Every structure is written in C-alpha cells, then in structure tokens.
Amino acid sequence: MTELSRSTEDYLKAIYGLGRSGEPVPTGALADALAIAPASVSGMVRRLAETDLIAHEPYRGVQLTDAGRRAALRVIRRHRILETYLVKVLAWDWDSVHAEAERLEHAASDLLVARMADALGNPAFDPHGAPIPTVDGEIEEQELVPLTELGVGGTGEFRLVSDDDAERLRYIASIGFRVGTRFELVEVTPFRGPLTVLRRELGASPQLIGYELAQSLLCLPCTLEPAA
Template sequence: MATRRVSEPSHGALTGQAEDYLKVIYEKAQGGEPAATTAIATALGVAPASVSGMLQRLARLGLVRVERYRGARLAPAGRTVALQLIRRHRIIESYLVTRLGFAWDDVHAEAERLEHAASAELVERMAAALGHPTEDPHGAPIPTAEGKVDERRLQSIADLPVGATARVVRMSDRDSEFLRYLATLGVRPGATVKVAARAPFDGPITLTVRAKRHQVGVAAAARVFVEAKTR
C-alpha cells in the first residue's frame, strides 16, 4: 500500500518533490532530446545521484521513460501532471500579482510552494476571479485545465539579426534579479525591441527599447523570447 502523507496535496498521490521533477523534465525535454540527469539536478539543486534514483521511481510509476545514461522523457501521465502543475503555477503567479500586489519579479518562489498545496478548486476560483487569463505576468501561456498549451518555440533576442525589430512575448521567471534588470531596461511582455548592433564573437548586443539604447550580454538576451515584427 502506498504511504499516504497526511499533509500532501489533494490532487493525486504524488509528493511535491516528485511533481517538481516532472515539471523540470517537461521544461528540459521540450526539444526532441530527453532531459539530462545533470540538467535536472542543477535545476532542482540536488545531486545528480538523487536524480538517478528519482527517475527510477518515476519510471516505476509510469510517469517518465528513462533511457539509461541518456536522460528522461515524460510519459503521457507525467505530462498531464506537469501541465497541471504549470497551470497552477502560472495562475497563482497571476493572482498574486493582480490581486495581492506582489511584484512581478517576486512571485516565482511563492508560487513554487503554493502550486503543490493548492487544490484544483482554489486554482479554478483564482482563474475565474481573473477572468481566465491565458498568460501569466511574464508572458508565459497558461495551459488549459484539459492540458492544452501553446508550445510553439519562440526566438530569443539572441537569435535576432542586426536590424530586426521584435515584440517581447515572454521571459524566464526564475530569477527575480534578472527580471528587475529587464524592468530597468523597459523589457516586458509587449515591449518592442530592436537589435541595433551586435559585437562579434558573441559580444554584447545593443538594443533599442523605447528610444533608448542598451548593451546586454548574450546570456541575458537568450532568456528573453520574442516574435519578429513583420514590417
């Protein structure tokens, strides 16, 4: 008989930790390649050996498929769990920003904890209170309750050629310092940016945002996703 943890979330028998692994695997395994052990370990702040162990457990539960020495992919059941978790996360972030006055660069950690504790009912009530938003405050699409989500792969600013103009769609929400930096540049979802210049050898990129020029590193540029403006 599976151990029942008294204060575990209401949705499903999975522990919060297992849910986190699934979410990371979802994110890391987006492009054909399975999610690498070390990548998962880094994302979760655990040792690679811990990942190997958990992957076996998740595989036993039918949530992931593991290729030894190669990495893990989500099985359909695991994908469902991951998308539900992402839905929770993004709705909670939206609610905290819109209704409780949290700063958009400061909600990630809070949502990261609440997503494991919130019932489906709570999340749906939050979504309803916000008018069923389709994107979170960082521009990331919110999966539907049925698990559909826009998975189209966007270009990052680092992919743009010199002279290109693009609309900012979204950015990674992980690092609040990074988000605060972007805010000082005026880079937020919906903003228009233009690549004015690129230094050679992956040197800094000069961006024009709201008529101001800024130099940003490639690493930062690669974490801001855009849609090219056709015109």
C-alpha cells in the same frame, strides 16, 4: 489517482521543462535543474518509472509518459495561475512571485486555481509571458527566438523570459522592458558584446543590453508599424 508528493511534482515539472525538444532528459541534467545529487535522482527516477509517470532508459535519460505529462502540466498551470494572480490581484512584483508560487503550487487545490483563473478572466499567459496550460492540459507552444538572433536591423516584440532569476527580472524591468515591448535591434558589437536596442513604443533613446541577458529575452519577430 493518488496524491503526488511535492518531490514528484518537482521532478515532473523539471522533466517537462528540460524535455520539450523531444529528446530524453539525462538524469544528470535533472540533477542540475533540481540542485540534487545525481545519485539521488537515479533513485527517484526508479520510483517514478515504477508508477508509470516517466519512462527510463538507463544511461539514456527519462521521458514523461502521458500520465506524467498531464501531471506536469497541472503543476505548471497551478504555478502560472498563481504567479498571475499574485501580480495582478495582490500587486506582487514580477521578480519575486516565482519563489512563492513554487511553494503554493503544491498546496493549492484545482478548485482554488480555477477560482483564481476565473477572477483573472482565464488568462493565456503569465506575467513573464509563459503560456498557461488549460485545465485539459493543452498548452500553446510559441515560436520565439532569442533577441540575439534577430540580427542588426531586426525588429520584434519581447514575449517571454524565464521566471526563475529574480535578479535578472528586476534588471529587465529597471530598463523599461515589459512583455509586449516592441523594438528594433539597431547595433550589435562583435564578440558577443552588448547589443543596442531601440524601443519604438517609448520613442526613447537606444538601450544597451548585454549579450547574456539578450539571449534570455525570447521574442516574436515582427515588422514595426508606426506607433498607433
């Protein structure tokens, strides 16, 4: 198995992210995700299909082969272990690790990642709540719903947010939200306006959250026991 290029790894990672539904990923969606012209993606897709990392049905989309999925999960594991290490050991902020990990994931060896994982106690989730694939390529997919779908009176625990928007992450942290924060959705204004969320852990006053933001907060619905 020869070394994969940086570009190849980025494509595989993006295809994995966009293809979790099982549907083929249109090359246009890939182009958007990678910020690359659609025509360039067509060319690259041909090369990736030739090396059997993806299957391409022209005009339909691409899907990872087993080899492609394994490679993608290796990159994702590297990324998430690196993020976790930077946050936990080097006191990096959760909103700025993404860009650094994005570059390091292509340079760090499996051995380095293994050492970091050991130092961290082999964590199962990264700082944003995303599951970290195991060395064998197992990944635990969680059944999470956007905060917006909990409905008035719904209760849940904030579990996962995408790591790619530093601005958003900074804001989430600034309003006191952390992975694991449990809350009740107290009020929903009509027309996709702000939602009011009451955080139980803090016993704090209700918190207003915009609809767009709330959609990005993936939660595990659960009943709230009285705080321990």
